[in-house]
Amino acid sequence: MMLLGVAWSDGALWFAAALALVIAEMLAPGFFLIFLGAGAASVGIIALIVPGLPLVVEALMFAALTGALVALGWRWYRQSDRSSADPLLNDRAARLVGKRVVVCEAIVDGDGRVTVGDGAWSATGPDAAVGTTVRIVGADGSVLRVEPA
Structure with a gap:
């Protein structure tokens, strides 16, 4: 794929997207974009291992992997102990x-x-x-x- 006059592999594009999402998470933390970044990095790894996958397949993998990662993160977050040293801090x-x-x-x-x-x-x-x-x-x-x- 040509982008800005440079030939990029699909894997490199997915890694670039992952990097952009992780940077966005650091700039505006909300603990959600990190899952999108992890999904994009996962598809980047798959695209490097299995070159030539159609973009539609890669996009579906991204959606499925990101959904799974969000579900795992949500489950972990709900099970983690979030007790506060000062529970009345904002009251x-x-x-x-x-x-x-x-x-x-x-x-x-x-x-x-x-x-x-x-x-x-x-x-x-x-x-x-x-x-x-x-x-x-x-x-x-x-x-x-x-x-x-």
């Missing part, structure tokens, strides 16, 4: 449970605001005057549930 409200905070807008009829760090959060709980220290016992979205400390 700021849950991380606040147990902390003592100060009421900055009186909690009246169950609604008010509390100071957390340098910000104020909506809060629900028993009535409390400004300046009262309360303890966070839970969260409903971004609304903290508090009780007297």
